[in-house]
Amino acid sequence: MKQIIDKWGKSMGIYLFLMILFPFVMPDEYYRSVGIIIGLQAIVTIGLCLVMGLAGQISLGQAAFWGIGAYTSAVLTTKYGLPPFIGLIAAAIVPGLFAFILGRAIAGLQGYYLAMATLAFGYIVQIGITEWEPVTGGANGMISIPQMTFFGDSELSMYFLIWGVVTCVLLFSLNLLNSRVGRAFRAIHKSEIAATSMGIDVRKFKLNAFVVSGMFAGISGGLYAHYMGILDPQPFGLHESIKFLTMVVIGGMTSIWGALIGTILIGFISEGLILLSEVVPGLQGDVDTIVFGAILVLIIMFMPEGLVPRIRAAIEKGQAKKAKAMADEAQRKQQVERKAAT
Secondary structure, three states: OHHHHHHHHHHHHHHHHHHHHHHHHOOOHHHHHHHHHHHHHHHHHHHHHHHHHHOOOOOOOHHHHHHHHHHHHHHHHHOOOOOHHHHHHHHHHHHHHHHHHHHHHOOOOOHHHHHHHHHHHHHHHHHHHHHOHHHHOHHHOEOOOOOOOOOOOOHHHHHHHHHHHHHHHHHHHHHHHOOHHHHHHHHHHHOHHHHHHOOOOHHHHHHHHHHHHHHHHHHHHHHHHHHHOOEOOHHHOHHHHHHHHHHHHHHOOOOHHHHHHHHHHHHHHHHHHHHHHHHOHHHOOOHHHHHHHHHHHHHHHHOOOOHHHHHHHHHHHHHHHHHHHHHHHHHHHHHHHHHHHO
């Protein structure tokens, strides 16, 4: 934790300030609900960043884990009368188990093959949710899912509950990044062969990242179910997985902060497209998929490292130039003083 404070203290302070300020600057319930949805997505994308940016794996099925978590908590609380808190715990465990099984099954796959395997898993889960009508309600979905109360059941209390979870996930991930485990993940990301030669169990670490990512998505899914109060299979398909992927890539796959900032940017772009579609009827439909796809292509082409790493590199370069200029100035003054002394 001390390492996080030393390295990210200023960033964390700005994040907490803006997070607490947002619902009071934007008191409208609509914008609070936008903030809540962005927070739910951020939990998923931070987990996806661990898989892609640290473990070097490609996942196109993250929405499936999100859906498993959502339906697990919804079924347990609606059909069996369990408290939402118990449902949320199950929403973390069940997707984690699915992630463990899937991770073991596809452990030997890399690149495009891994992407296709996770894509297929996503389709299987969405079809399973749709067809398992006695349990999930099928295409009609589920209703009357109990709300999760946190110092009341208002939009503001739900906002702070979800962003409190985001903060916990963020701190956990940053701590992991700066630990021995994080150093092992970075070694795997750079070169699996070199990591193996150093004695790192590559398959074990990849599997752990996959399981943690699945659990994060499940927690977000459970919170989503209790926030919305209704569920249907539509949000848990390929469209949402591509959206999560775009969020991570635009922010920077190797940056936890990048995943968070990318989520916020894409979240507000989504809302902007919704508002724009009310003015321009031609933008209605799946135009957001086209926009996200275009953003993904452009980022990969012109800024493959992502937004946050690019900004960080520019700041470090500027600081290095400033330090060099100051050193040159100090050296010049010393030379002038020496000449004056002689």
